[in-house]
Amino acid sequence: MTYSREKLNSFSGANFDKSEYDIIVADLVNLVLRNKVISLAEQEFVCGIVKELRKEASMERAFKIDDCQSCKEYNFRRRYLLYGNDLNGHNSIIGFEVEIPFDKKKTMRVTCTGNISNGKNL
Numbered sequence: 001m002t003y004s005r006e007k008l009n010s011f012s013g014a015n016f017d018k019s020e021y022d023i024i025v026a027d028l029v030n031l032v033l034r035n036k037v038i039s040l041a042e043q044e045f046v047c048g049i050v051k052e053l054r055k056e057a058s059m060e061r062a063f064k065i066d067d068c069q070s071c072k073e074y075n076f077r078r079r080y081l082l083y084g085n086d087l088n089g090h091n092s093i094i095g096f097e098v099e100i101p102f103d104k105k106k107t108m109r110v111t112c113t114g115n116i117s118n119g120k121n122l
Contacts, residue, residue: 001027002038002039002042003024003039003041003042004041005041007024008024008042008044008045025049028045029046029049029053031070032046032047032050032071033050033068036070037070038070040073043073043074044074047071047074047075048074050063050065050068051063051071
């Protein structure tokens, strides 16, 4: 099932049906883990959740979000927003309150999937 942006945004307030939220999250996580195509709104809603899932009784991440094909646009957007002002790699970039070293910047994969500009490849 496809979920609208309005429906997904309705879960951002304090008053929402938690059982419906759990059902939608479980449905979208299952789609991501099966590498099914999901909308941009669905990616924004669920890929951050998948990224933060941990293995049982561990602080180790359960999934590598970079390998989730369903989250390609989500990954691109997160990286582009971080590195957008330094696409040539010469300036400093501040991540989560820490400067990202040059060797780490070289290893980050920032690619466009081609779904962003009216369906045309960039």
